[in-house]
Amino acid sequence: xxxxxxxxxxxxxxxxxxxxxxxxxxxxxxxxxxxxxxxxxxxxxxxxxxxxxxxxxxxxxxxxxxxxxxxxxxxxxxxxxxxxxxxxxxxxxxxxxxxxxxxxxx
Numbered sequence: 001x002x003x004x005x006x007x008x009x010x011x012x013x014x015x016x017x018x019x020x021x022x023x024x025x026x027x028x029x030x031x032x033x034x035x036x037x038x039x040x041x042x043x044x045x046x047x048x049x050x051x052x053x054x055x056x057x058x059x060x061x062x063x064x065x066x067x068x069x070x071x072x073x074x075x076x077x078x079x080x081x082x083x084x085x086x087x088x089x090x091x092x093x094x095x096x097x098x099x100x101x102x103x104x105x106x
Contacts, residue, residue, distance in 0.1 A: 004035035006042040015043065015067050023069075027076045038100050043067055045075060049084040058085015063096040071096060 001021065002008065008017040020043070024030050036044055041064025049058030061084050066072060074092050081087035089097070 001030050001032055001046070002034075002036045002038075002042070002044040003032045006039040007036075007044050009042075012042050012067055017043070020066070020069070020072050023072050023076065028079050036100070038062075038064065038098075041065055041098060047075065047079065047083055050082070050086065053083055053085030056085040058083070060084065061089065061093075062098055062100050063093060064098050065096055 001024065003017070003021070006012065008021070021030060021032070024045070033046075036046070038044055041062075043064075043066045045063045045066050047061045047063065049056075049060065063071075063075065066075065071093075074090055078087060078090055078093060
């Protein structure tokens with residue numbers, strides 16, 4: 001979960017960032033990251049597959065614009081169901097999924 005210059009900051013208005021982080025932590029371990037360099041997608045949550053999900057071919061799923069409690073609850077439900085590689089991603093989360101750029105900074 002990105003929580004740096006844009007994500008998790010007052011730049012994204014109308015979001016209780018602390019409550020969002022706490023809600024996700026109720027379900028899964030949450031790793032807070034410095035800037036993931038996709039500020040135009042703030043708030044960003046990257047859902048990592050579990051060991052079973054990785055064994056089944058699951059890959060990390062990047063979700064952007066996670067700026068309301070409904071989106072957070074959709075993520076929680078998917079993770080509880082098994083997440084990437086185990087449970088199909090709910091269609092509603094397709095609206096948030098994106099592929100980050102592979103650009104490298106000098």
